[in-house]
Amino acid sequence: MRGWLVPPPHETVKSEEDFKREREAKVRRLMREGYLRSPRIRNAMLKVRREDFIPRPYRDYAYQEVPLPLPGMEATISCPHSYPLFYEPLGLDEGDRFLEIGLGSGYGTALAREIVGDDGLVVSLEIDPATFEFAKSNLGRAGYRDIVLVLADGGAGYPPLAPYDRICITAACHEVPPPLTDQLRVGGTLIAPIEVRDVQTLTLLEKTEEGLTVRPICEVRYVSLRGAYGVGGP
DSSP states (O other): OTTOOOOOOOOOOOOHHHHHHHHHHHHHHHHHTTSOOOHHHHHHHHHSOGGGGSOGGGGGGTTSSSOEEOSSTTOEEOOTTHHHHHHHHHTOOTTOEEEEEOOTTSHHHHHHHHHHOTTSEEEEEESOHHHHHHHHHHHHHTTOOSSEEEESOGGGOOGGGOOEEEEEEOSBBSSOOHHHHHTEEEEEEEEEEEEETTEEEEEEEEEETTEEEEEEEEEEOOOBOOSTTSTTOO
């Protein structure tokens, strides 16, 4: 996992109350550290049980700031702070049509569904079949049945439900795949880790009538995008 130190797997010993306390403490800490400001994102992080989206041998580490392995090739669930780190600058909010590239465990997808609410739309694409099935199962058990899940190369986007208000790419790419900017509405935003000379920068793009504005946010470290627009090619 690209040099990350993975904690040792073991049987779950924490109770539901233990997880609830850790979830609430994590949200308070993210607020203090400035990652978390939006009430809708905060409420989503309080509601969605992150521990239910993690393989059982790693469940007790749900609220630690460490990526954890998932089924699939180099698949991970990102650290808890990563979700507001992406969603806050993206401006994800109620009623948005949201496209996620990289389904992962389904945790971020569930958060997004809570944030956009019943008037919004969440579409998530995943290229790895094992990761896709793991996330699909997690979301089903958690009761999320109106999210559009697609097993496909995320770099191509999902034209049938375009345009999207917000697009989130959860893997590093050398440039944003052109199909994704094509499917972003004017006035919409897209966020992605952009890799240049082995340095990844979380980058926010806004689509205007004149083109794209670009704002770097911070350095990050993510697995590489796979598929036709991946860092290493198909």
